[in-house]
Amino acid sequence: MSALWAWIILAAVVATSVIVVEGGRRLLAGRLSARWPSVGRVARRCASPAFAFAAVVSTNAAMPYQYMPDGPDRAVEHALRIAAIGATTWLVLRIAYALTDPPLNRLMRIEGERNRRARRARTQMMLLRRIASVVVVVLAVGAALFTFPDVRAVGAGVLASAGVAGLVVGIAARPTLGNLLAGLQLAFSDALRLDDVVVVQGQWGRVEELTLSYVVVWLWDDRRLILPVSYFTEQPFENWTRHSSRVIGSVELHVDWTVPLDELRTELHSMLKEHPLWDRREWVLQATDVQPNGLVTVRALMSAADSASAWDLRCDVREHLIAYIREHHPQALPRFRTDPDDTLGGGLDSPGGGPDADGGRHAGEATAGQGSKDEGPRSGGSEAGGYAMAGARNFDRNPGR
Incomplete structure (x- = not known):
C-alpha cells in the first residue's frame, strides 16, 4: 500500500468518526429530545468533547507512522497519546456535569418544608462532583506525565521511597488537605449548606458557594465575604436555617x-x-x-x-x-416628658395638650437637646428625638389632622 493510500485512509477514518458522532448528536438532540428533554441537553453539552475525542482517537488509530521519518513519528505518536488522554478527560467531565446539573437545578427550586433537605442534598452532590472532578483531572495529569520515560523513572524512585515522600507531601499540603477534610465534614455533618443564612464575623449573609477550599458568603449589601472552609470548623458562627428555613x-x-x-x-x-x-x-x-x-x-x-x-x-x-x-x-408619637403632672398625657384628650402645652413642649425640647449633647443618644438618638418633637409640633399646629 502506497503512502498516498495510507493518508487517504486516515482522512476517511477521521471523517467517518466525525460523521458518526454528528449523527448520534442529531438523533439525541432531535428526535429523542422531544420525548426525553434531558437526553437532548446532555447531547448538546457533550458534542464538542465528543468530536474532539473521536477525531483524536481515530487519528491515532489510523496514522501511517511507517511512512513517517523516525524522529517525527515518535513525537506525533506521543502528542496524539496525550491529546487522547485530554479529550477523554474532557468528555468524562462534561458527561458528569451534564448528568448532575438537572437534579441540582430541581433541588434548587424546592421550597417549603423540604427546602432544608434539598439544600443538604445539593451541597453534598456539588462537593462530591468537585471531588470526583479533581480526582479525574489528577489521574489524567498523572497518566499524561507517565507517557514521558524520564517521569516514569522518577516515579519508580518515588514509589520506592513512598513513606518519606508521603510525609513531605503531607506536611507541604497540610492547609489544602485540611480544607478538603473540613469541606467534607461540613457537607456530611449538615452543619452548613448552600443558601444557609449565617452570621459570620458580625456580617449577615447567605452561603452562595461552598467549595473544597473556601466558602463564599453573599452579604446583604451585595458584598462577598470569602472565608476558608476550615474557618467554619474552627470558629463559631450563627446558622439561622440549621433545622428549618422558617x-x-x-x-x-x-x-x-x-x-x-x-x-x-x-x-x-x-x-x-x-x-x-x-x-x-x-x-x-x-x-x-x-x-x-x-x-x-x-x-x-x-x-x-x-x-x-x-x-x-x-x-x-x-x-x-x-x-x-x-x-x-x-x-x-415618641416624646420626652419633663412635667411630672403630665403622667398620662395631661390633657392629651385635646390635640393642643392643655394650657401648658407650649411651655412643656419647649422645656421638653431643651431637655432632649441637652441630653443628646451631654449624655449621648437616648431612645433612638438625638435625630430620632428631633423628628419626634417635629411631629408633635406639626400635630399642635394642625389638630384636625
Whole structure:
C-alpha cells in the first residue's frame, strides 16, 4: 500500500468518526429530545468533547507512522497519546456535569418544608462532583506525565521511597488537605449548606458557594465575604436555617405610653392576614419594655417561610405600623416628658395638650437637646428625638389632622 493510500485512509477514518458522532448528536438532540428533554441537553453539552475525542482517537488509530521519518513519528505518536488522554478527560467531565446539573437545578427550586433537605442534598452532590472532578483531572495529569520515560523513572524512585515522600507531601499540603477534610465534614455533618443564612464575623449573609477550599458568603449589601472552609470548623458562627428555613422576624417600636396596644395588635393581625409573605403560623405584639423617659417598647413578631421573606415582611410591618400610629394615634408619637403632672398625657384628650402645652413642649425640647449633647443618644438618638418633637409640633399646629 502506497503512502498516498495510507493518508487517504486516515482522512476517511477521521471523517467517518466525525460523521458518526454528528449523527448520534442529531438523533439525541432531535428526535429523542422531544420525548426525553434531558437526553437532548446532555447531547448538546457533550458534542464538542465528543468530536474532539473521536477525531483524536481515530487519528491515532489510523496514522501511517511507517511512512513517517523516525524522529517525527515518535513525537506525533506521543502528542496524539496525550491529546487522547485530554479529550477523554474532557468528555468524562462534561458527561458528569451534564448528568448532575438537572437534579441540582430541581433541588434548587424546592421550597417549603423540604427546602432544608434539598439544600443538604445539593451541597453534598456539588462537593462530591468537585471531588470526583479533581480526582479525574489528577489521574489524567498523572497518566499524561507517565507517557514521558524520564517521569516514569522518577516515579519508580518515588514509589520506592513512598513513606518519606508521603510525609513531605503531607506536611507541604497540610492547609489544602485540611480544607478538603473540613469541606467534607461540613457537607456530611449538615452543619452548613448552600443558601444557609449565617452570621459570620458580625456580617449577615447567605452561603452562595461552598467549595473544597473556601466558602463564599453573599452579604446583604451585595458584598462577598470569602472565608476558608476550615474557618467554619474552627470558629463559631450563627446558622439561622440549621433545622428549618422558617424564620421569625421582629419589629420594635418606641412609642408613647398612650399608645392603644389592643388597637395596634388588631391592626397588625389584619395587615398580616392580607400579606403574601406571612406563612400563617405565628404572630404576636407585646410591650417588652418601659423606659423612664416616657416611652414604651412595642415588639411585633411574625413568621415567614425563609429569611428573605422575613426581611421584606419586617420592613412592610414596620412601615405599616408607623403609618398607622402617625395617622390614627399621633398622640402616641415618641416624646420626652419633663412635667411630672403630665403622667398620662395631661390633657392629651385635646390635640393642643392643655394650657401648658407650649411651655412643656419647649422645656421638653431643651431637655432632649441637652441630653443628646451631654449624655449621648437616648431612645433612638438625638435625630430620632428631633423628628419626634417635629411631629408633635406639626400635630399642635394642625389638630384636625
